[in-house]
Amino acid sequence: MMKGWMSKFKAVFALVVLALVLSGCGEPFLSALQPKGEGAEMIYDLMILSIVIMLFVFVVVIVIYTFVIIKYRQKKQDPDFIPKQTEGNHALETLWTVIPIILLLILAVPTVQYTFALADTSPEVNEEGEEQDSLWVNVTGAQYWWHFEYDGLEVSTSQELYIPTDRRVYLSMSSQDVIHSFWVPSINGKMDVNPTGNTNEMTLLAQEEGVYWGKCAELCGPSHSIMDFKVVAVSPGEFEEWVQDMQQVTGEETPESATAQEGQELFADNCMSCHAIGADPNKIGPNLTNFGDRTKLAGVVDYNKENLVEWIQTKGEEMKPGNHMMDAGYELEDEEAEKIAEYLMGLSPSDITTENAEDSVYKDSDLSSLFPEEEEEEGEQSEDEEDGEESDEEGSSEDEENDEE
Ligand code: HEC
Numbered sequence: 001m002m003k004g005w006m007s008k009f010k011a012v013f014a015l016v017v018l019a020l021v022l023s024g025c026g027e028p029f030l031s032a033l034q035p036k037g038e039g040a041e042m043i044y045d046l047m048i049l050s051i052v053i054m055l056f057v058f059v060v061v062i063v064i065y066t067f068v069i070i071k072y073r074q075k076k077q078d079p080d081f082i083p084k085q086t087e088g089n090h091a092l093e094t095l096w097t098v099i100p101i102i103l104l105l106i107l108a109v110p111t112v113q114y115t116f117a118l119a120d121t122s123p124e125v126n127e128e129g130e131e132q133d134s135l136w137v138n139v140t141g142a143q144y145w146w147h148f149e150y151d152g153l154e155v156s157t158s159q160e161l162y163i164p165t166d167r168r169v170y171l172s173m174s175s176q177d178v179i180h181s182f183w184v185p186s187i188n189g190k191m192d193v194n195p196t197g198n199t200n201e202m203t204l205l206a207q208e209e210g211v212y213w214g215k216c217a218e219l220c221g222p223s224h225s226i227m228d229f230k231v232v233a234v235s236p237g238e239f240e241e242w243v244q245d246m247q248q249v250t251g252e253e254t255p256e257s258a259t260a261q262e263g264q265e266l267f268a269d270n271c272m273s274c275h276a277i278g279a280d281p282n283k284i285g286p287n288l289t290n291f292g293d294r295t296k297l298a299g300v301v302d303y304n305k306e307n308l309v310e311w312i313q314t315k316g317e318e319m320k321p322g323n324h325m326m327d328a329g330y331e332l333e334d335e336e337a338e339k340i341a342e343y344l345m346g347l348s349p350s351d352i353t354t355e356n357a358e359d360s361v362y363k364d365s366d367l368s369s370l371f372p373e374e375e376e377e378e379g380e381q382s383e384d385e386e387d388g389e390e391s392d393e394e395g396s397s398e399d400e401e402n403d404e405e
Pocket residue numbers: 143144145158159267270271272273274275284285286287294296297298299311312316320323324325326327328329330340344
């Protein structure tokens with residue numbers, strides 16, 4: 001008897017610990033439990049509904065179970081006593097068949113409804129019943145990065161998808177190598193991308209400005225787990241401005257500094273076979289039109305010059321094992337790589353950057369819990385920073401420490 005209670009206690013204890021651990025999982029910019037988009041909200045509602053139903057069933061079963069255990073426990077009486085034997089009870093059997101059916105219906109109706117709503121990629125209709133122009137983006141997944149081409153706008157970018165808030169953005173999605181899965185948990189559910197020629201469609205509607213994190217959700221190779229990307233939601237006006245700025249870029253622009261100019265030439269000689277600047281649909285490697293505005297290098301690596309030089313020199317071999325820049329044949333002096341880095345980090349054609357995602361749900365401080373080691377390193381530097389004014393504009397991770405204090 002005693003032992004049974006102990007193991008039950010242990011189970012409850014384990015559940016409590018698990019709940020605590022899981023509650024730490026959700027980062028606001030990467031959590032299906034803190035929806036910031038139309039689709040994510042529907043999915044969240046379904047989760048809550050099914051949890052409520054499950055809890056209801058759980059409580060009812062536990063109550064009956066406890067009642068029966070107590071009421072019908074062994075009594076002090078003749079050990080040969082045999083209780084009244086019953087067999088079959090129509091009322092009860094009907095009841096416990098009907099109740100689950102009702103519960104399943106309560107769950108099924110909104111699930112089916114939302115499934116169709118989420119798959120709906122027909123144009124939005126305004127109050128007068130007129131069809132609105134849809135903003136379509138062609139999304140291509142590749143080992144281990146994402147490419148985005150704004151349909152009809154002559155704008156291409158990679159890794160960081162800019163979208164306007166409160167407007168449905170339509171994605172037409174495929175893969176250029178293996179199956180990947182596009183997932184921005186705060187905004188919508190997952191969608192697979194296939195290399196076989198068929199395109200999948202989905203929509204994104206972000207309700208708040210912010211930089212939302214996306215993950216590849218289909219095992220696609222050694223760097224699958226770091227095939228990260230971002231969705232940057234800015235106001236509709238800012239988005240228009242961004243598009244116009246991006247449209248101006250031809251890739252021929254001469255950078256200001258002489259070093260960057262040399263970098264540009266080196267880039268043209270060594271890198272242009274795989275990378276494009278401007279709307280050129282080169283898809284062996286990411287489009288670098290606004291590379292200067294990236295929040296992360298290659299989706300996951302801290303964005304700074306040192307890492308960029310290392311990326312160029314090692315072709316990302318250790319930062320993203322198995323990535324296809326490793327196929328590149330160039331050999332460069334460190335000095336040359338630095339010049340290229342200077343050129344690339346200056347590629348910022350628009351004033352609209354992730355900083356404009358004002359009410360950003362992704363703040364540097366949030367990151368410290370994801371990258372605990374960095375936090376320590378910054379602790380050492382924080383003294384030097386004390387006098388420096390805090391500007392929210394500094395997207396650098398150095399602000400993390402201060403944000404938290
Ligand atoms: C063989 C084709 C190829 C060549 C040549 C090449 N790259 Fe890449 N590059 C890639 C691929 C593929 C990726 C994506 C890697 C990943 O994230 O998995 C990449 C990623 C990058 C990134 C990160 C982009 C981002 O959006 O964050 C930078 C920066 C970069 N390359 C710079 C260069 C430079 C500089 C050169 C020339 C010195 C160069 N690449 C030459 C294929 C190439």
